[in-house]
Amino acid sequence: MRSTGYVLTLLFSIIFMVLSFAVQAKNDIQGVRVWPSPDSTRVVFDLSDKPDFSYFMLKNPLRLVVDFNNTNKAKSLPAIPVEHRLIKKLRYSKAKNQNATRMVFELTSSVKPVIFALAPTAPKKDRLVIDLYAKKTSLYSNEKNTSKKRDRLVDRDIIIAIDAGHGGEDPGSIGPSGTYEKNVTLPIAKRLARLIDKQQGMKARLTRTGDYYLKLHTRSNKAREKRADFFVSIHADAFSSPGPSGSSVWVLSLRRANSEIGKWLEDKEKHSQLLGGAAELIKDTANEKYLAKALLDMSMDHSMKTALQVADEVVSELKKVTKLHKKRPQSANFGVLKSPDIPSILVETGFISNPKEERLLKSGNHQEKLARAIFKSIKNYYKRNPPDDSLFARLKEPAEHVVKSGESLSVLANRYGISIAALKRANKLTKDTLFIGQVLTIPKA
Known part of the structure; x- marks a missing residue:
């Protein structure tokens, strides 16, 4: 009897230990990263396993609460930058059970949260991404202003929107020595902006000014909000081997252009951006879609012709300062070039996967040469083809x-x-x- 009791006690002890081990949190928050931008914020949780989570919003005060099931806390939480506009504080709170983790975002204003998990992609493991968008500034926050006819200002500046590719959680391509594409595109974009701002009759507008992520459609929307005459996106190319090198210039393909026209036609809210005040006069009539289609066709035709002419100029100038990968402008389905009403090009400044070009792309001197080549091309085009109400038109x-x-x-x-x-x-x-x-x-x- 004594031996039987001993065996039962031992058995219960083993079962208890197994059950205790089973209910222990199996996932770990290994790090937390915050990427602030002027009107949105991305927070990334690096995890050891696929996240099991839920979330809800609270008012008075405004908070976002995220529950990580069966997950251990991170060793530390990042400090929130002083200039941050959406998150006041990031802290832990009492979880619903001992193996869960509750994260609280103390907010400064109403936000729209977009939360999703990302599967491992080397060198990163599992991640939970939380994008917070300020409700007071939607993607079309200035739509009413931009839908109106441009004010007939005498001698206005020609507006050039400059987009530094990638940013924040999205590093872009990575060079052999670990250089991130996002850390090359931003300084080139800023150099180009400085050159444009020094030119009388031109003004630069950057889609991003710091290290934060922007969605592709947000980039073209920002250009539209700034009433841009032209849009140039700065990137660095990459390949699976270190051999390829040289810069190239890209424009929107005709196939992608026609696809975008179809999408705009189905989006009634975008008609006002093309029709201006006429949109109110023909609203809900059978003619609205046909007029929008005609204007879209003309707008896209003008945009693609302008983009191709500028792209030719850029190729000619780039070959004076760097090797060319493509000797003529190329067309592709790049999402960042999809705007039918703004002439747009994408400049691949070189192959960051090539060790020699990686070193060049990090060089301030080479960045300046690239920026000057792009600037000269855009300026020369608008000297010859100035908008009627611009200073360039008067000086022509x-x-x-x-x-x-x-x-x-x-x-x-x-x-x-x-x-x-x-x-x-x-x-x-x-x-x-x-x-x-x-x-x-x-x-x-």
Whole structure:
């Protein structure tokens, strides 16, 4: 009897130990990373296994609560940057059971959370990604403004949107020595922006200014919000072997362009971006879709022609400062080039997978050369083909002006930035009197 009792006790002890081991948390939070941006934030949890999670929102105060089932806490949590706009604090709270982990996001404003798991991709393991989007700034936050006709500002700047590829959790391609593509594209983009901003009559707008992630459609939307005349996306190429090298320039393929036109036609909200005030007049009528289709076709045709001409210029300038991988512009289905109303190109500045080009792409001197080549190409195109209401249009030569009612020598001299004497000299005028319909030659400012 004593031996039987001993065996039973031992058996129960073993069963208890097995059950205790079974209920222990099998997953671990190995790290937490925060990627802030001006209107969204990405938080990434690195885990040892596939996450089992749930979440809910709380008010007064605003909080997002994420429960990790059967998961151990991370050793430490990252500090939240001072300039952060969406998350005030990241902390733990009491979980629903001893083997779970509860994470609380203290928020500064209402957000839309998008939460999803990512499977392991070397060198990263399992991850849980939490994207927080500020509700007050949707993807089309400035849609009403951008849908209106551009204000007829005299001598406006030509707006160039510059997109630094990748960012944040998305490093892009990785070079042999560990260089991230995102850390090459941003400095080149910033150098290009500085050159554009120094040029009278041009203004640069960066889609991202720091190390954070942007979705592809967000990048083109940001360009539209800034009323961009042109969009250039900066990238670095890569291949599975270190051999390939050289830069290339890409434009949107006709097949992708037609696909995007179809998507825009089905999205009624986007019609106003193309039709402006006319959208209200023809709203809910049988003609709206046909008019939108006609305008989309014309807009896409103009955008693709402009993009191809600029791409040709960029290729010509790049070959002066670096090796070319493709001697002519190429077409592809790049999502970042999909906007039908903004001429867009993508510049592959070199192969980061090539050791020699990786070193060049990290060089400030080489980055400056690449930026200057792209800048010169865009500037030269708009010098020849300036928008009518831009400063470039006024400075373009040769120029003629047909005198209208109420115009005088002083009015025209002020408008074109020249002296009255220069205007009279160019037209061999001996008097200050003008007549309606008179054709004047406008000298260069």
